[in-house]
Amino acid sequence: MRFEILALALIVGGCTWAFRFFPTKADLSGIKPDGILARFLASTGPAAIATLFVASALPMLTADVPVPLGLGTAAVLAVFASTRSVVMATLAGSVGYGLAVWLL
Amino acid sequence: MQVDPPKSSLPKSSFTAGVVTALPIALGYFPIAFSFGVAATRAGLTGPEAFGLSLIIYAGAAQFLALALITGGAPVLVSAFTLVAMNIRHVLYGPALIKRVGPAARTKHAWAWAFGLTDEVFGAALGALARGKVAFSEAFMFGLGLAAYGSWLAGTALGAFAGGAALQNYPVIDAALGFMLPALFLALLLSILSRAQLPVIAVAMVATVAVTLAWSGTAGILAGMIAGAVSGLLVRRGDAV
Numbered sequence: 001m002r003f004e005i006l007a008l009a010l011i012v013g014g015c016t017w018a019f020r021f022f023p024t025k026a027d028l029s030g031i032k033p034d035g036i037l038a039r040f041l042a043s044t045g046p047a048a049i050a051t052l053f054v055a056s057a058l059p060m061l062t063a064d065v066p067v068p069l070g071l072g073t074a075a076v077l078a079v080f081a082s083t084r085s086v087v088m089a090t091l092a093g094s095v096g097y098g099l100a101v102w103l104l
Numbered sequence: 105m106q107v108d109p110p111k112s113s114l115p116k117s118s119f120t121a122g123v124v125t126a127l128p129i130a131l132g133y134f135p136i137a138f139s140f141g142v143a144a145t146r147a148g149l150t151g152p153e154a155f156g157l158s159l160i161i162y163a164g165a166a167q168f169l170a171l172a173l174i175t176g177g178a179p180v181l182v183s184a185f186t187l188v189a190m191n192i193r194h195v196l197y198g199p200a201l202i203k204r205v206g207p208a209a210r211t212k213h214a215w216a217w218a219f220g221l222t223d224e225v226f227g228a229a230l231g232a233l234a235r236g237k238v239a240f241s242e243a244f245m246f247g248l249g250l251a252a253y254g255s256w257l258a259g260t261a262l263g264a265f266a267g268g269a270a271l272q273n274y275p276v277i278d279a280a281l282g283f284m285l286p287a288l289f290l291a292l293l294l295s296i297l298s299r300a301q302l303p304v305i306a307v308a309m310v311a312t313v314a315v316t317l318a319w320s321g322t323a324g325i326l327a328g329m330i331a332g333a334v335s336g337l338l339v340r341r342g343d344a345v
Contacts, residue, residue: 001150005157007180007184010160013160016166023196023197026198038203039337040333041203042336043336044329044333045296046305046308047329047335054313054328056285060282073286075287080291085128086291087131087132093283094284097279098277101280
């Protein structure tokens with residue numbers, strides 16, 4: 001393993017671990033249930049996941065009419081609505097996207 | 105006389121419950137990690153180097169970006185700064201999870217299980233807790249994290265072993281695997297969706313698109329998360345996920 005890749009991995013990996021671990025030790029006992037910080041933290045999850053969905057899907061908007069993206073997204077929505085299963089919806093979305101690419 | 109509820113109706117919090125909760129992530133991670141292994145070897149990394157990035161960094165989006173930076177010849181410190189900035193969003197996950205659990209949250213071994221607190225593991229833990237199917241415990245977090253981590257490592261190893269040319273003759277499969285990550289995020293989002301959080305989601309999405317188009321993808325991710333979370337200050341008590 002080249003030194004620069006190992007160094008990059010160790011720096012980024014170490015910082016990422018610190019980002020994930022140290023905040024779990026934050027003292028939350030003083031936070032009021034209806035306080036600003038409590039509401040901020042409660043909305044963090046939906047905000048983060050919505051952001052990551054958009055960020056990962058945005059590069060796929062290359063065509064004038066993004067049919068594969070539309071079909072893949074529709075497949076996720078339809079299968080999740082009927083099964084409430086994250087795994088089934090994910091796999092259906094992937095299959096839907098691949099089918100659209102294949103058909104076009 | 106007080107009657108205890110049947111065991112089957114109690115939320116599970118075991119290591120096994122964590123593994124079961126992680127199954128959707130593991131199924132989603134494997135093909136994405138496979139794609140990463142293929143992309144890494146295609147970019148000129150050796151198999152051990154590709155595996156090392158997954159083993160040490162363990163952050164999918166950052167790893168794909170790392171490939172672009174390495175092949176683009178960016179200096180190590182510049183690459184490291186960019187990737188660290190991209191992963192800074194993870195500081196929000198621990199407090200959000202602990203806050204959701206409340207005073208019962210134990211974090212004695214968090215130095216170990218928090219290593220696996222990726223976007224998807226955080227989303228899955230939050231979703232499972234919100235649905236009341238599981239109760240938080242460190243064993244649960246270890247099961248959840250290790251199953252996802254194992255799948256990520258196995259997928260990377262197989263992709264790196266298959267090599268950079270593995271999917272060149274299968275463009276449809278390549279495309280389908282490429283949509284696995286957004287599909288997983290969308291499904292996770294649906295699993296924790298509530299009417300009260302719709303404005304938060306809308307703000308996060310709009311901010312991500314606007315800042316990505318105006319500046320960069322990394323800035324868009326940070327802007328979307330911060331704008332969405334800040335807009336959550338307008339959500340009424342009890343409505344939060």
